[in-house]
Amino acid sequence: MKLLLLIFFTLFSWNALGDLKITGNNRTQDKFIKFIFKRCLKKTNKPSELSQCIMNERIFHNVTILKTKAGWNIDVKERWTLIPIPRFEADTQGNKYYGLGLIESNLFGRRIITYMQFLTGTVSQFSIFYIDPSFLLTNNVFRWRVKLDHNDLQQVSENEFINGFNEREWRFNVGFGHEWGPSILTGIVEYSNKNYDPLKNYDVPKDYEKLSLGFNFFYDTRDFKLSYDQGFSALVRLRLQLYRSDEAPAANTLSGIVNYTRQGFWDHILKVTGHFSMTTTDDERDALKKGRTRGFRGTLQYSIWAKSYAGLILGYDVPLIKWDFGTWVAGLFSDLTYINNINNLPATKFYSGGVGTYFYLKKLMVPGIGIEYGWQNKARSTFWAFNVGFTF
Template sequence: MIVLKLHSTVSFCQQYFSGCTCLLLLCLVFCTTNTTAGDKPFVDDIESSLSASLKALDVQQAPVVDNIVISGNNKTKTPIILREAPFTIGDTLALDNLSDVLQRTKNNIKNTSLFKDVSLNVKKSGKNAITVHIDVNERWYIYPIPIFQLADRNFNVWWRDYNHDFSRTVYGLKYIQNNLTGRGDRLKVVAARGYKEKYWLEYKRPYIDRQKRFGLELDAKFEQTKELAYDSEENELERHKSNDFLQQYYEGTAIVSYRNKMHQTHDLSVGYRQVSIKDTIKELNPSYFGNDKSAQKYFSIGYNYELDTRDRQSYPLQGVYFNAHAIKRGLFAFQNLNSFQLDTRYSHHFDLGNKFYFSHDLGTKLSLSKQKLYYRQPGLGYENFFVRGYEYYVMDGQFIALGKFELKHKLFSFKINNTDLININHFNNPPLKFFLKSYVDAGYVKDNFFYKNNPLNNHFLTGAGVGVDMVTYYDLSVRFEYSVNLLKEHGFFVHLQQKF
């Protein structure tokens, strides 16, 4: 039983976690004391051409932006790029803050995920006037991608628990057209079969008004599956498999976004979802939908707030991220669902100097539903919301708190010269960066419904370990991690992350 393991291994894990914590603190103190007060570290140092152009500027007072010249945007409309600059023609920029503003501009443009490379330089165009040159290298925007996905929660579960069974896969085609009209919009079409069937149609346009503040997203989805997790036992998913489809759902969502400031976005969403299950699932777990139901139909309304000052959204090393998402499911009395959920996340990333970086990432999930229902219950262990070292477990509950603390060091970086193999500018010279890291995670799940059969619920969970991250272009990163948890379990885990 897991409970016995918890009691028998506390001493060992306390020593291990104390050692990891001390290591993190010692490295933090070392890095801090070796960073001078005048340092202004960046993830990527200001490129040499920009540094040279800044040094060559012969201005005695705050310069005025006389012109902004953009090149390399063969498809992307110029206003989409200008929207990411925190200045416009006619603005006066402080001399002591000029490099910071230009670096922020570069980061903002790269975070649109429209460009492979971005470079800036500045030239004097008058007595106290400057011209800012922005050169972009556009990404490849059309992705007819064959789908080959695992039906399980993550790679590690598929590899260990299901003996890397290739029948537990989903195959098909995903067509993504980024920057469809040159305005940063995206069209996604998904058609997949196999262990699951899914058909998606999504269109997102970041700006629909001239001031580039309002955006629109429309989604339509249909999915059905022949295997379904209907409950959890010993903090592992209980699944039922059939030759027939056990669950079907239809969903439609419309989202209106409002970006009133450079780094802040508000989203308002309305949606409708219809879900049905076979009677077999209802018999296995009468509380799957609550009150012995076999279907749910409901409207929902949600609000999302996002503050993002991170240098790179895909792999941040500096900056702040905050997100709050509230959703009310079941808007009318005749609907058979009445729930409210609030999710929050706050992360802060620090550049300590000497190629050392520290981050903490805190997240919570709160469900105010008074119904005992398994479906749509928040929990730890799903997607990227988990304590490292507990990848094989799930903990469902009504309140979840998660903290991740990480110290990393950039080992080296280089570019691969692949022009002999792939002579396509969009994919040439992929950069590779490697980071060595140590981490400690902590989580807690407050549960009033499922704890009797899941001993990790209502217990403080901690995991720690070391790892290596590999980061490359097109927002792709691969994490290789070796973790240990409070159960005295340890193992090697692989995590892949990409924005698609």
């Protein structure tokens, strides 16, 4: 009896939508658009808000929804989602690597994201990533990732290399989660195997492997606007070590990032990001290795070895020119991060700031080119970075 009632209410709720006409989708499945539209209807029934809700899937660059006497008309303009991405980055801090990435963000017409990349240079990496955010057209999430790294890692203090080793790591994780409105909770199992070789005259760490259980909590109320995401989002990651092949202390980690972006007058965009991370061990193999990325701009990749850090990332962007195919913006940025270093080094108050210009492609799922110029206090010097295929 309960099963019959469930079937009845499901059919009734779908029929209450009336006639649903979908046009413009060459690759995206009708049933996927219907699934997303039905989910959006639980939040609002205003055509403009429904359009934005479907746009937030990021596979369309325009969505038009009309309410008719018979039901709804949905017209979509799809973005180009199968993209080979040339990867190149160079800066004055010694970061220089290149490679190729391939991303498909609408696999099978159901917004399944698959990504593969190969990098070589100061970073040597191969990775494959897969995520289905609407697994079997439900509110469940399925994901997995394989990553191979082979890098020279060196800790830097006051412009001097003080420690380092060559690390080869392969990592695999698989996760399953569920979405509740703007929130997604995902459980993850991860295996990591690390091997070490000497670098210069530094001591060589011991090889080891570990198995961890993790949880990701993601909260997202942002609206997708092609060149930025307006609104609030937060991500918290927890990793608990279950097994380790050596006798070193458990390396549990907790990290988080909070973003807020708002468009102001003349389409100017304010971006505020808070981020932190901490680990329970002082072992240099499990240190939080940072550098180059947002929050640490102007430093060498993996050159900051920390037990914990916390900081703010500020940005202010101004659209310069808008074309049919993309948007060119310029802006200011600032990174302010407090770092607790390992190996008995004093804590660091890191600051970098400067200007940047970026180009965002309207019909592609990735930005194109970015250039940044700034100054950072760790090396007390200016820096510039040129980036193709990456997001700063």
